[in-house]
Amino acid sequence: MTHIRNVRLEPALVRLIAVVLLGGMLGILNSTMVAVAIVPLSAEFDTSLNTIGWASTGFLLAVTAMIPLTSWAVDRFGGRRMWIVGLLLFLGGSLACALAWNAGSLIGFRTIQGLGAGILDPLVLVLLARGAGPARAGRVMGLMGVVLSLGPVLGPIAGGAILQSLSWRWMFLLSLPVGLIALMLAVKVVPADPPRGSQQPHSKLDVTGLALLGPGFAVLILTLTQSAERTAFAVWQVLTPLLLGVVMLVAYGVHALRKRRTPPLIDLRLFKNTSFSASVTVMTLSGLATFASLFALPLYYQEAHGKGTLASGLLVTPIGLGAALAMPLAGSLSDKMGSRGLAQGGAVVAALGGFALTQVSATTDVLLTSVAALVVGLGLGFVGAPTMGSLYRTLPGHLVPQGSSVLYMLNQLGAAIGIALVTVILKTLGDGDVMKGIHGVYWFAIGTLGVLLAATLFLPGRIGSAPGTGTPADEPQAVDAPASL
Structure with a gap:
């Protein structure tokens, strides 16, 4: 008989989740919010779009470069300390960005913001995974997925709304009160975790x-x-x-x-574990499919329906909303049922939504395309939360920072690949025929989901009780710790 676990979330864990997600939301919203301000900022500082574009590119590069260092620093100095450092860096960068006097200063201050976000982003995963433990990993990752899903969608909408009525500086100033609240709450709520100390081998950078x-x-x-x-x-x-x-x-x-005395920043033996490799592969492909959809759909509304930037941004919301609705349910179910079946079902549902979007035309009712986008989001939500939950059920606690860094970097890479390939597809197929290009993008997304579906075969399956042991029969085996750890 299947053993169903029903582990409730204690009030302390609920508070931790709320505080960590509040801080984690800052970087996600701010990075996507600024993307819609490139043209106004170019006019404000009398510079080219390529130059001011580095305000976004520099932020992204700083985030990416900082993530591996964070995986080491969280063990060396403790997760709570690094979370507070990340918030302080982000807040300092936000204030400086609001006071920027030219394009160069804005780009430099955005890089400081990115360093802070590069600490916060992987630490969201680390702090929540450690707080939840393996039995509740899916449920907690599902709650985190709400922020991850809505952030890329709500950021441009918030940015557009601010630019319509306020100065561009308010995109950064509004981060300050939220960040200060997140900082004060973090000091009270995030538990202190003792650093491993300079005497430990892994403390050597x-x-x-x-x-x-x-x-x-x-x-x-x-x-x-x-x-x-x-x-x-x-x-x-x-x-x-x-x-x-x-x-x-x-x-x-x-x-x-x-082989050497100082352990590597990221131990590649993590990938010897099939469940871990499958989890990060599925999340990379999910990021690719998600951002391909988020990038292509606004172009469809703008080119085929003549919608403005803000309206087309609002019409993309069903993708994020679908994922945000699905992730908490899917994550909770994965703690009882395992990850494989849920992720496979989600991939199929997302592919069906993608197929519907290959059939749209310039005259298709906006309601129908919104429903198709909602279906894509629901499917991707059922992929994301169970997969992240399986990753943190696979890793022993001391390897969670490294696993989080790998997951976040590959997901970022998948998103960048998705956007780049969409651009190539639109140029190749859609030159002079926007609908042909949009259809090509969603056929590409369906192909990506097909590869993702194959990768889900290696995720852990249903969680049951092994006869006579009382332990989960299909629970993935933990990655062996490197000898130096």
Whole structure:
């Protein structure tokens, strides 16, 4: 008989979830909010769109480069301390951005903001996973998924609303009261976790790995961003940094697999565990499909229906809303049923919604496309929360920071790949025929979901009781800890 676990969330854990999500929401909303302000900021500072675009690109690169360092620092200094440092960096950067006097100062201050977000983003996963424990990982990741789903959708809407009635500086000033509340609550609610101390081997920073891993991923994301802006891939401005990024990551792989006294920043033996590898693969593909949809759908409303920026942003909301509705339910169910079946069902549902969007035309009623987008969001929600839950049921506690860093970096990479490929598809298929390009994007998304569906076969299945043991029969085995840990 299947063993159904019903583990309630204690008040202390509920408070921790609320406080951590409040802080985590800052970076997600602010990064997407500024994306809609590029044109007004270009006019404000009398500079080119390419130059002011670095206000967003610099933020993203700082986030990506900071994530691997955070995985080390959370063990060395403690999660609570690093969370407070991240909030202070983000708040300081926000205030400085609001006071920026030219494009260069704004780009520099946005980079400081990105460093803070690069601490907060992976720590959201770490703090919640540690607080929840394996038995409640799916439920808590489902709650976190609400913020992850709505952030990319609500950010542009909030940014557009602010720019319509207030100065661009308010995009940063409004972060201050929210951030201060998050900081004061964090001091009271986030539990102190003793750092491992300088006497532990893992406290030694892998400087070579730090110089290769974060910058390598940052260069890849920059390359994909540039290819999207240039609507071309096979040009030297894209291929040269792409080769550099690949070389840096290969060099990190060689470095990480060598035996030495200082453990690597991210231990690649994590990937020997099938469930972990499947989880991060599914989340990477999910990020690719999600951002392809979020990038293409506004273009459809603008080009085919003549909608404005704010209206088209509002019409994309059903994707985020669907995922936000599905994730808490899917995460809770995964704690009882396992992850595989739920993720497979979600992939199929998302693919059906994507198929509906391959059939739309310039005259299709907006209500029908909104329903299709809602279906895509619901399906992706049933993929995301169970998959993240399975990852944190797989990892022992001391490897959660490394696992979170891997998950976040690959999800970011998947999003960047999705946007870049959508740009190429629209240029290749949609040159002169926007509907043909939109249809091509959603056929690509369906193909991605097909690969994702295959990867879900390696996720842990139904959680049951092994005869005579009282332990979960299909619970994934924890990753072996490196000997140096």
